[in-house]
Amino acid sequence: xxxxxxxxxxxxxxxxxxxxxxxxxxxxxxxxxxxxxxxxxxxxxxxxxxxxxxxxxxxxxxxxxxxxxxxxxxxxxxxxxxxxxxxxxxxxxxxxxxxxxxxxxxxxxxxxxxxxxxxxxxxxxxxxxxxxxxxxxxxxxxxxxxxxxxxxxxxxxxxxxxxxxxxxxxxxxxxxxxxxxxxxxxxxxxxxxxxxxxxxxxxxxxxxxxxxxxxxxxxxxxxxxxxxxxxxxxxxxxxxxxxxxxxxxxxxxxxxxxxxxxxxxxxxxxxxxxxxxxxxxxxxxxxxxxxxxxxxxxxxxxxxxxxxxxxxxxxxxxxxxxxxxxxxxxxxxxxxxxxxxxxxxxxxxxxxxxxxxxxxxxxxxxxxxxxxxxxxxxxxxxx
Amino acid sequence: xxxxxxxxxxxxxxxxxxxxxxxxxxxxxxxxxxxxxxxxxxxxxxxxxxxxxxxxxxxxxxxxxxxxxxxxxxxxxxxxxxxxxxxxxxxxxxxxxxxxxxxxxxxxxxxxxxxxxxxxxxxxxxxxxxxxxxxxxxxxxxxxxxxxxxxxxxxxxxxxxxxxxxxxxxxxxxxxxxxxxxxxxxxxxxxxxxxxxxxxxxxxxxxxxxxxxxxxxxxxxxxxxxxxxxxxxxxxxxxxxxxxxxxxxxxxxxxxxxxxxxxxxxxxxxxxxxxxxxxxxxxxxxxxxxxxxxxxxxxxxxxxxxxxxxxxxxxxxxxxxxxxxxxxxxxxxxxxxxxxxxxxxxxxxxxxxxxxxxxxxxxxxxxxxxxxxxxxxxxxxxxxxxxxxxxxxxxxxxxxxxxxxxxxxxxxxxxxxxxxxxxxxxxxxxxxxxxxxxxxxxxxxxxxxxxxxxxxxxxx
Amino acid sequence: xxxxxxxxxxxxxxxxxxxxxxxxxxxxxxxxxxxxxxxxxxxxxxxxxxxxxxxxxxxxxxxxxxxxxxxxxxxxxxxxxxxxxxxxxxxxxxxxxxxx
Numbered sequence: 001x002x003x004x005x006x007x008x009x010x011x012x013x014x015x016x017x018x019x020x021x022x023x024x025x026x027x028x029x030x031x032x033x034x035x036x037x038x039x040x041x042x043x044x045x046x047x048x049x050x051x052x053x054x055x056x057x058x059x060x061x062x063x064x065x066x067x068x069x070x071x072x073x074x075x076x077x078x079x080x081x082x083x084x085x086x087x088x089x090x091x092x093x094x095x096x097x098x099x100x101x102x103x104x105x106x107x108x109x110x111x112x113x114x115x116x117x118x119x120x121x122x123x124x125x126x127x128x129x130x131x132x133x134x135x136x137x138x139x140x141x142x143x144x145x146x147x148x149x150x151x152x153x154x155x156x157x158x159x160x161x162x163x164x165x166x167x168x169x170x171x172x173x174x175x176x177x178x179x180x181x182x183x184x185x186x187x188x189x190x191x192x193x194x195x196x197x198x199x200x201x202x203x204x205x206x207x208x209x210x211x212x213x214x215x216x217x218x219x220x221x222x223x224x225x226x227x228x229x230x231x232x233x234x235x236x237x238x239x240x241x242x243x244x245x246x247x248x249x250x251x252x253x254x255x256x257x258x259x260x261x262x263x264x265x266x267x268x269x270x271x272x273x274x275x276x277x278x279x280x281x282x283x284x285x286x287x288x289x290x291x292x293x294x295x296x297x298x299x300x301x302x303x304x305x306x307x308x309x310x311x312x313x314x315x316x317x318x319x320x321x322x323x324x325x326x327x328x329x330x331x332x333x334x335x336x337x338x339x340x341x342x343x344x345x346x347x348x349x350x351x352x353x354x355x356x357x358x359x360x361x362x363x364x365x366x367x368x369x370x371x372x373x374x375x376x377x378x379x380x381x382x383x
Numbered sequence: 384x385x386x387x388x389x390x391x392x393x394x395x396x397x398x399x400x401x402x403x404x405x406x407x408x409x410x411x412x413x414x415x416x417x418x419x420x421x422x423x424x425x426x427x428x429x430x431x432x433x434x435x436x437x438x439x440x441x442x443x444x445x446x447x448x449x450x451x452x453x454x455x456x457x458x459x460x461x462x463x464x465x466x467x468x469x470x471x472x473x474x475x476x477x478x479x480x481x482x483x484x485x486x487x488x489x490x491x492x493x494x495x496x497x498x499x500x501x502x503x504x505x506x507x508x509x510x511x512x513x514x515x516x517x518x519x520x521x522x523x524x525x526x527x528x529x530x531x532x533x534x535x536x537x538x539x540x541x542x543x544x545x546x547x548x549x550x551x552x553x554x555x556x557x558x559x560x561x562x563x564x565x566x567x568x569x570x571x572x573x574x575x576x577x578x579x580x581x582x583x584x585x586x587x588x589x590x591x592x593x594x595x596x597x598x599x600x601x602x603x604x605x606x607x608x609x610x611x612x613x614x615x616x617x618x619x620x621x622x623x624x625x626x627x628x629x630x631x632x633x634x635x636x637x638x639x640x641x642x643x644x645x646x647x648x649x650x651x652x653x654x655x656x657x658x659x660x661x662x663x664x665x666x667x668x669x670x671x672x673x674x675x676x677x678x679x680x681x682x683x684x685x686x687x688x689x690x691x692x693x694x695x696x697x698x699x700x701x702x703x704x705x706x707x708x709x710x711x712x713x714x715x716x717x718x719x720x721x722x723x724x725x726x727x728x729x730x731x732x733x734x735x736x737x738x739x740x741x742x743x744x745x746x747x748x749x750x751x752x753x754x755x756x757x758x759x760x761x762x763x764x765x766x767x768x769x770x771x772x773x774x775x776x777x778x779x780x781x782x783x784x785x786x787x788x789x790x791x792x793x794x795x796x797x798x799x800x801x802x803x804x805x806x807x808x809x810x811x812x813x814x815x816x817x818x819x820x821x822x823x824x825x826x827x828x829x830x831x832x833x834x835x836x837x838x839x840x841x842x843x
Numbered sequence: 844x845x846x847x848x849x850x851x852x853x854x855x856x857x858x859x860x861x862x863x864x865x866x867x868x869x870x871x872x873x874x875x876x877x878x879x880x881x882x883x884x885x886x887x888x889x890x891x892x893x894x895x896x897x898x899x900x901x902x903x904x905x906x907x908x909x910x911x912x913x914x915x916x917x918x919x920x921x922x923x924x925x926x927x928x929x930x931x932x933x934x935x936x937x938x939x940x941x942x943x
Binding site: 439501514515516517525527529531647756759761762 | 844845846847848849871872875876878879884885888889890892893894895896897898899900902903904905907915920922
């Protein structure tokens with residue numbers, strides 16, 4: 001059984017994908033002295049990890065994800081020291097506002113649900129308190145669900161910082177390198193690529209929207225769909241927002257960067273073509289989420305959008321990521337983050353590193369088990 | 384709101400767009416022409432109809448040659464939408480535009496993109512100072528507003544520079560100097576192609592006339608290897624270094640720069656059409672077949688936007704693309720197409736000569752001092768870009784993330800080619816391998832309210 | 844200074860530029876009108892760089908001014924109207940730092 005047991009193995013672990021999950025895993029393993037080779041088909045942070053909305057939040061998580069998110073926040077709160085960077089994490093607060101009774105209702109039920117499960121981090125703030133903290137909010141807001149200490153980061157900067165630090169600690173990155181097959185060879189794995197073959201004991205699949213393809217090479221059928229949520233970035237504005245704002249019952253998010261630009265995202269999906277690394281912006285969808293943005297911050301009407309984009313992301317059927325050992329020894333999966341993996345990155349990297357070294361993970365990963373998608377060979381033929 | 388549909392959507396009302404509309408309307412195809420300026424004519428025939436009333440002679444005959452086309456276009460029956468900005472073309476062939484604060488989607492059977500050319504950036508120290516403009520900008524002021532500056536200095540090379548300086552002289556303006564950066568080596572590489580250029584003796588004669596009048600009316604400085612513009616709140620002095628090492632300083636508040644024009648590829652690239660690096664013209668151009676059909680079966684590209692050829696070539700290209708479409712709509716145009724193809728080749732025969740003669744010099748394709756601004760929008764200097772390259776940025780898109788070059792409003796129009804050149808020079812890759820910024824819609828900025836207007840009015 | 848190369852005529856309109864009264868002709872291009880009035884600097888960009896119109900065709904985004912309260916208007920794409928109030932556009936372009 002190919003497993004590392006607490007000490008460094010001589011053969012480098014192969015990590016597929018240099019998004020935040022792959023880079024964070026490479027970082028933690030390198031810190032522990034374990035050689036790694038990261039194979040990236042494009043370049044570091046090319047896809048979802050480099051171009052997402054940058055939200056760093058515990059707010060609004062599926063209950064099953066909260067422990068992982070909370071564990072990750074510990075890392076975010078020391079990210080500068082961890083990665084030798086400045087101003088990595090803009091620690092503010094995050095609020096999902098209720099624009100109508102349905103939203104307020106949802107908020108109330110959500111908070112009750114969390115409290116029952118033992119989580120206190122989300123609290124209700126009423127209209128007056130909210131308008132005091134975010135004066136430019138629409139006056140028709142009813143209140144919101146708020147988490148202090150959530151915030152945002154620049155996704156490309158953080159992903160790149162994990163990469164830089166991992167590389168400085170000895171991780172080897174190879175790009176552009178595309179994995180073509182992963183074959184068992186006795187006790188080991190042969191990872192074949194368009195730039196040669198690598199023998200290893202352990203493969204960590206952090207291939208994002210391409211994670212299912214990689215999983216299939218190892219004999220695991222783990223279905224994900226590739227989608228492309230759209231975002232926009234605006235012209236610089238005078239600073240007016242010192243928090244991240246979302247909408248109760250939706251996936252819209254607003255943040256204002258240090259230079260005054262607004263990043264507005266999460267509303268609607270564009271078209272994703274994962275095979276060709278292409279995404280398409282859909283004008284009607286873009287228009288729709290921008291309209292919702294106007295309901296939250298009507299004063300932004302004349303602000304210009306400089307760019308719209310959509311990153312290719314992998315979504316699972318239940319919107320929970322796949323984190324855990326594959327069906328065969330030496331295969332570990334960490335993908336399918338369904339557009340909310342950025343904040344989880346540090347804790348996921350740590351957890352994947354723990355799995356590689358057969359250590360107990362800090363957080364229970366059962367809800368993310370790859371085996372929840374177990375299919376029979378007949379069903380598998382359809383994929 | 385139901386989307387409008389047209390058989391033919393033409394984007395751009397310059398010579399290519401106008402000529403294309405003549406052909407499609409004549410064939411009875413429902414045609415709409417969308418343009419972002421308030422009047423037709425594009426850049427080359429800017430303000431032509433208004434100028435015909437006053438007819439300033441200094442604009443030259445080739446300008447007024449466009450009058451017939453402009454008049455025919457006005458009469459042809461195409462729906463003409465000026466003052467509209469196209470911000471996206473979707474893969475379903477919907478054209479998204481903004482007009483007077485409101486967004487619209489227009490669907491098309493065929494789209495002809497005729498968005499023309501822009502100036503090649505010419506990054507010299509001080510080029511962002513007020514008072515420094517592109518030669519095209521100076522010429523537009525002359526055409527549009529009958530405005531010119533006394534004591535201006537023209538710096539660079541290429542037909543547009545000589546034409547504009549000539550127009551200035553004919554308008555009675557005192558041109559202070561023409562600083563010509565064309566090198567002897569460029570002449571040598573172009574001469575073998577002069578015979579082809581002789582197929583258009585009128586063009587060559589025009590060029591000789593411009594150069595002759597310029598030499599007689601102003602100081603011409605040749606063999607310049609470096610240029611710097613000095614000033615505090617505006618341009619005060621242009622300082623040029625000769626290949627001999629000598630320096631000449633000329634005081635002027637109005638410096639006009641030019642080193643050629645390149646296809647404006649922002650819309651075509653954001654539409655994910657295939658592009659190739661054109662080694663002869665040293666620029667990007669969409670991949671098109673001889674009729675202008677792009678990598679998308681329903682989208683054609685006509686005029687300078689498909690490859691620099693000038694106004695006459697653009698008009699023929701418009702005719703050619705339109706005829707190809709008309710043929711596909713069941714009305715074959717074999718003879719017309721053959722005629723247009725031959726005329727197009729004829730007008731392009733001078734390009735090998737001109738492209739070599741005015742090939743952008745390495746001294747001016749790249750900035751020469753560390754403080755020179757490369758990305759104007761974000762004020763990113765040459766030193767900043769080099770720093771990003773040293774940190775490991777290996778391509779234009781990575782570089783964007785490192786130092787913000789290309790992330791401003793102009794979407795790389797002013798910096799893209801220079802950044803690409805710097806990366807290629809640093810990595811040793813070819814210009815083609817280096818690639819370009821990944822361009823996305825909106826190709827021009829659009830406000831939140833304008834975008835939302837596809838759905839409805841902005842919330843109060 | 845930019846000056847007219849043809850005889851000037853047309854209805855005079857009155858504009859304000861940064862509080863200063865200037866005149867133009869009805870139908871004038873705004874950037875041209877400002878240049879004729881001797882104004883070459885329209886704004887400051889990031890890092891307090893003075894900027895003015897460059898391309899006159901709407902692709903360089905240098906000629907940005909605030910018109911009647913609306914910011915980020917390209918002067919070279921605008922036509923004057925009587926009573927137009929134009930402000931040089933400085934903040935927040937020259938405030939804040941580069942991100943990333």
